Amino acid sequence: MKNWNSVEEKWREQLQNKSDDIPEGLWSRIEERLDEKPARRFPIYWAAAAMLLIAIGISWNYNPAPEETTVVAKTEKSLAPVEMAVTEPSPLVLEVENSSLPTLKSSPEEVAMATSTTPEVTIIEQAPTEIVVASAPSIEKKSDAEEVIIVRLDIDPIEEVKPTFTQQKRRKSLFGKIVGEIRQALDGEPVNWQKLKEGNPALENNIHNVANTYIKTEENLKRTLQIQ
Amino acid sequence: MNKRLPSFSSETELINACRNNNRHAQHALFQQFAGKMLHVVKRYITNTSEAEDTLMEGFVKVFKKLEQYQGDGSFEGWIRRIMVNEALMSIRKNKDRFPVDIDVAFDVAHPDETLMQLGLQEIEDLIASLPKGYRTIFNLYAIEGYSHAEIALLLDISEGTSKSQLSRARAQLQNQLTALHR
Numbered sequence: 516m517k518n519w520n521s522v523e524e525k526w527r528e529q530l531q532n533k534s535d536d537i538p539e540g541l542w543s544r545i546e547e548r549l550d551e552k553p554a555r556r557f558p559i560y561w562a563a564a565a566m567l568l569i570a571i572g573i574s575w576n577y578n579p580a581p582e583e584t585t586v587v588a589k590t591e592k593s594l595a596p597v598e599m600a601v602t603e604p605s606p607l608v609l610e611v612e613n614s615s616l617p618t619l620k621s622s623p624e625e626v627a628m629a630t631s632t633t634p635e636v637t638i639i640e641q642a643p644t645e646i647v648v649a650s651a652p653s654i655e656k657k658s659d660a661e662e663v664i665i666v667r668l669d670i671d672p673i674e675e676v677k678p679t680f681t682q683q684k685r686r687k688s689l690f691g692k693i694v695g696e697i698r699q700a701l702d703g704e705p706v707n708w709q710k711l712k713e714g715n716p717a718l719e720n721n722i723h724n725v726a727n728t729y730i731k732t733e734e735n736l737k738r739t740l741q742i743q
Numbered sequence: 744m745n746k747r748l749p750s751f752s753s754e755t756e757l758i759n760a761c762r763n764n765n766r767h768a769q770h771a772l773f774q775q776f777a778g779k780m781l782h783v784v785k786r787y788i789t790n791t792s793e794a795e796d797t798l799m800e801g802f803v804k805v806f807k808k809l810e811q812y813q814g815d816g817s818f819e820g821w822i823r824r825i826m827v828n829e830a831l832m833s834i835r836k837n838k839d840r841f842p843v844d845i846d847v848a849f850d851v852a853h854p855d856e857t858l859m860q861l862g863l864q865e866i867e868d869l870i871a872s873l874p875k876g877y878r879t880i881f882n883l884y885a886i887e888g889y890s891h892a893e894i895a896l897l898l899d900i901s902e903g904t905s906k907s908q909l910s911r912a913r914a915q916l917q918n919q920l921t922a923l924h925r
Contacts, residue, residue, distance in 0.1 A: 523885035534778035548803045705897045
């Protein structure tokens with residue numbers, strides 16, 4: 516019993532050398548095409564390719580690099596000579612003291628306490644209606660009152676794996692391949708899309724999107740520049 | 744061959760002259776292969792006008808890409824592949840879809856003995872009656888001798904799809920022959 520292969524082989528032999536009549540005028544049409552000057556395609560290709568490269572580059576690389584986050588908090592005490600007018604009853608005035616306050620005007624007891632040499636925090640009782648004016652030479656105040664607390668928070672940055680030079684080169688090489696394949700497809704030659712997708716998982720689902728973007732860009736450029 | 748190409752002693756000389764843009768040589772090459780290639784194209788594109796346009800595009804490509812022919816394999820085979828590719832491109836441009844992925848293999852019965860007895864015109868009519876998807880794969884595999892792997896690459900389908908479509912094409916050919924002989 517015959518199998519399909521033998522049938523097809525026989526058919527192939529019969530059909531291989533079959534010839535049709537050549538239509539008239541076809542050669543002159545081909546001649547016209549051969550006489551056409553080559554269109555200015557090269558710059559358009561490269562312009563379209565450059566735009567696509569930029570688009571791909573942006574989409575691949577746009578991942579804002581997390582910077583080292585440092586929070587510096589400063590707390591300072593008031594440094595400058597302060598004239599504080601207490602208008603409301605204030606039972607206590609807390610004052611850092613390491614020097615005498617000669618201008619402190621108050622009751623004799625208070626003056627005595629203020630001029631005491633104990634370099635410690637002194638709690639001064641104060642009459643509600645009294646005006647307390649604290650005034651001291653700025654140099655003295657700066658030397659002891661400045662207190663800066665720096666809080667440094669080092670937050671571990673999200674690890675961004677920046678493409679190495681080799682990876683970038685591979686991407687550019689891949690881009691070149693894609694453009695080459697698209698040009699091949701436009702020229703009517705078979706394109707091995709599957710092979711291009713293999714080993715490039717990023718292209719698995721969007722290879723045709725990339726190709727279509729390229730073609731659309733080229734068409735738009737041609738339309739804009741009115742170039743065939 | 745030399746009957747048609749009196750001024751070129753060999754195919755190599757003809758090819759070199761074509762590469763140098765010798766219009767006389769290009770015309771001679773066209774005359775030599777156009778009839779056969781039109782027949783090849785028509786097996787894929789049944790519309791005569793479209794087939795002629797495809798043939799023209801194919802020859803323009805042959806002349807422009809002649810530098811790429813390295814002499815491996817027959818020159819006619821090289822031209823034929825360009826024509827087949829051009830025909831497939833033309834089908835794509837017209838937005839005809841190639842078969843979708845259906846990897847179901849069909850059991851095909853052994854072909855009827857009468858298939859071996861068919862004349863040339865009957866074979867052509869039978870193949871032409873196939874739906875475009877089946878016809879394309881049957882032509883590529885059975886007539887042009889492409890492998891399933893090559894067809895899969897050409898049409899961007901899986902090898903399984905190519906195989907199943909071929910099986911369906913064979914089954915349909917068998918059925919049509921049976922119907923004709925009733």
